[in-house]
Amino acid sequence: MLAIRTEQLTKYYGKARGILDVDLEVRTGEIFGFLGPNGAGKSTTIRLLLDLIRPTSGHAEVLGLDAHRDRLAIDRRVAYLPGDLSLYGDLTGAQTLHYLGNLRGGVDTTYRDELVRRLELDPSSRIRSMSRGNRQKVGLVAAFQGRPELLVLDEPTSGLDPFVQLEFERLADEARREGRTSFISSHMLPEVEHLCDRVGIIREGRLLAVESIATLKERALRRLEIEFASPVPPDAFRDVPGVRDLRVDDARLSCTVMGSLDALVKAAAGFEVRGIRTQDTSLEEIFLAYYGAGPEAPHAAA
Amino acid sequence: MLLRSVFTKTVRDLRWPTFWTALALFVGGGYFTLLYPTYATQFKLTELLDQLPAAMKALIGAQVADVSTATGFLNIELFPMILPAVLAGFAIALGSGATAGEESRGTIDVLLSYPVPRWLVVTQKAAAIVLSVVVVAAGLWVGAVLGAAASNSPLDSGRVAEALVMAALLALDFGSIALLLASGTGNRGLGIGVSVALLVVMYFVNALAPVISGLDSVKQASLFFWYLESNPIRHGISIGDSLVLAAVAIALFLASLVAFERRDLAA
Ligand SMILES: Nc1ncnc2c1ncn2[C@@H]1O[C@H](COP(=O)(O)OP(=O)(O)O)[C@@H](O)[C@H]1O
Numbered sequence: 001m002l003a004i005r006t007e008q009l010t011k012y013y014g015k016a017r018g019i020l021d022v023d024l025e026v027r028t029g030e031i032f033g034f035l036g037p038n039g040a041g042k043s044t045t046i047r048l049l050l051d052l053i054r055p056t057s058g059h060a061e062v063l064g065l066d067a068h069r070d071r072l073a074i075d076r077r078v079a080y081l082p083g084d085l086s087l088y089g090d091l092t093g094a095q096t097l098h099y100l101g102n103l104r105g106g107v108d109t110t111y112r113d114e115l116v117r118r119l120e121l122d123p124s125s126r127i128r129s130m131s132r133g134n135r136q137k138v139g140l141v142a143a144f145q146g147r148p149e150l151l152v153l154d155e156p157t158s159g160l161d162p163f164v165q166l167e168f169e170r171l172a173d174e175a176r177r178e179g180r181t182s183f184i185s186s187h188m189l190p191e192v193e194h195l196c197d198r199v200g201i202i203r204e205g206r207l208l209a210v211e212s213i214a215t216l217k218e219r220a221l222r223r224l225e226i227e228f229a230s231p232v233p234p235d236a237f238r239d240v241p242g243v244r245d246l247r248v249d250d251a252r253l254s255c256t257v258m259g260s261l262d263a264l265v266k267a268a269a270g271f272e273v274r275g276i277r278t279q280d281t282s283l284e285e286i287f288l289a290y291y292g293a294g295p296e297a298p299h300a301a302a
Numbered sequence: 303m304l305l306r307s308v309f310t311k312t313v314r315d316l317r318w319p320t321f322w323t324a325l326a327l328f329v330g331g332g333y334f335t336l337l338y339p340t341y342a343t344q345f346k347l348t349e350l351l352d353q354l355p356a357a358m359k360a361l362i363g364a365q366v367a368d369v370s371t372a373t374g375f376l377n378i379e380l381f382p383m384i385l386p387a388v389l390a391g392f393a394i395a396l397g398s399g400a401t402a403g404e405e406s407r408g409t410i411d412v413l414l415s416y417p418v419p420r421w422l423v424v425t426q427k428a429a430a431i432v433l434s435v436v437v438v439a440a441g442l443w444v445g446a447v448l449g450a451a452a453s454n455s456p457l458d459s460g461r462v463a464e465a466l467v468m469a470a471l472l473a474l475d476f477g478s479i480a481l482l483l484a485s486g487t488g489n490r491g492l493g494i495g496v497s498v499a500l501l502v503v504m505y506f507v508n509a510l511a512p513v514i515s516g517l518d519s520v521k522q523a524s525l526f527f528w529y530l531e532s533n534p535i536r537h538g539i540s541i542g543d544s545l546v547l548a549a550v551a552i553a554l555f556l557a558s559l560v561a562f563e564r565r566d567l568a569a
């Protein structure tokens with residue numbers, strides 16, 4: 001069974017494009033990353049899945065149920081963390097978790113307490129006086145506390161400090177081991193790449209590709225600069241597999257490497273290396289390199 | 303304890319506005335009945351009112367009451383205008399905020415991702431609003447009764463209660479207008495603006511109908527007509543007119559369920 005399936009899902013806000021003909025399939029038990037730059041249509045897709053907005057055309061199924069007709073049955077089994085999370089300012093964290101737990105028909109408070117402890121959330125202060133990161137923690141606990149079959153998390157890692165980010169990844173991983181599914185949107189591949197099994201890439205409202213992270217990593221492009229102790233002959237690097245855009249100026253080499261760095265590093269080892277700088281290319285660049293920008297997709301500067 | 307359901311949460315959200323408004327009406331009701339004897343003797347109210355031109359009397363509702371009792375005094379001072387305006391204003395503020403408040407604060411996304419139907423969210427919020435309006439109206443009643451007791455003024459507390467029921471129904475009508483507009487559009491300001499405008503227009507249409515002949519034929523379109531026509535504080539509650547007021551509120555409420563169900567919610 002698929003956790004999420006959309007068919008030609010399209011949303012226009014009046015005349016403004018939301019998403020166009022999105023066909024998405026998320027498998028049960030996987031962690032699926034939904035990636036795209038701001039304005040690509042991630043939140044639109046997610047809010048359609050949650051029946052908060054209605055499609056212009058097309059169709060969405062969640063856990064095998066119709067997103068609109070069976071919303072209640074879906075919401076009993078799904079947790080959602082909105083992208084721009086707003087909670088009730090006058091409630092404390094604990095009250096918020098209690099209220100939201102009640103709306104779900106009550107939750108296992110032992111697990112809630114464990115989540116609060118693991119994320120180092122102080123549940124006694126009011127939402128209003130919490131930092132953005134702490135509010136996000138409350139949202140995460142609220143999402144995880146009911147042990148939902150499907151977690152739909154819209155940019156869950158924005159505003160989290162690295163420690164919480166790590167704990168969040170553990171939680172998602174635990175959910176996966178229990179056979180539960182996570183659908184996580186992000187505009188930063190590095191934030192989710194070690195977590196996800198597969199990623200879908202959305203741009204300008206269109207789902208451009210779905211790839212496993214393993215495949216994407218093989219194709220990852222890295223910009224590399226190597227500084228040598230003395231000038232090196234360009235020919236020594238010309239035929240190294242995976243190297244593109246090679247430039248050699250005296251003792252400085254720069255290029256783009258696709259996939260493994262191994263061959264290049266070995267070639268460089270024949271000379272005295274002073275320093276290596278690598279720069280991972282953005283998701284968008286990897287994507288554009290492989291799938292090309294669509295006709296209506298102007299090349300956004302990375 | 304108050305965070306069990308959308309209903310109890312809304313009761314909790316409304317507890318302070320409700321308390322303060324009820325207190326204000328308690329003080330207002332007490333003020334008028336407590337001071338009634340002073341007014342009655344010092345200002346010779348009956349004679350004073352007799353000298354007013356008809357249009358003026360119509361505007362303040364003096365044609366429907368006599369001021370020889372505290373009940374009649376309230377009927378002039380509070381019931382034609384101030385009380386319905388305060389109650390309706392209160393109901394408009396709450397009705398417009400019911401779901402549009404959650405939308406503008408951005409909490410609607412979280413709320414409606416839980417297994418609660420949209421119609422039930424509106425219904426539970428509306429129920430909490432009805433409760434608040436009842437509490438606020440009761441505040442006036444208690445104030446008036448205590449004030450009358452303290453000043454030994456003749457007050458028919460049963461009649462005051464009956465009139466308050468009709469005033470509360472009128473207020474809920476305006477609250478439902480605000481609810482329909484705000485939940486149907488997500489725009490709280492629109493809900494408030496249009497309902498307040500209707501409140502003012504409807505008040506004047508009914509109040510001036512006896513003196514401006516053109517208005518007489520349209521006065522039934524004014525909700526104030528159904529509230530005041532039977533002069534409830536003097537003759538008791540009019541079941542027929544109350545049903546009209548209640549039917550309007552229920553119809554508008556049902557319409558807002560439909561309107562809210564269909565909408566794209568604001569992000
Ligand atoms: N309520 C709305 N009204 C009009 N346009 C909207 C609305 N919500 C989103 N959009 C537009 O739809 C597109 C997709 O937005 P969104 O789904 O929020 O993207 P993302 O979450 O990927 O940043 C954007 O161009 C955005 O401007």
Ligand SMILES: [Mg+2]
Pocket residue numbers: 039042043044083154
């Ligand atoms: Mg977004």
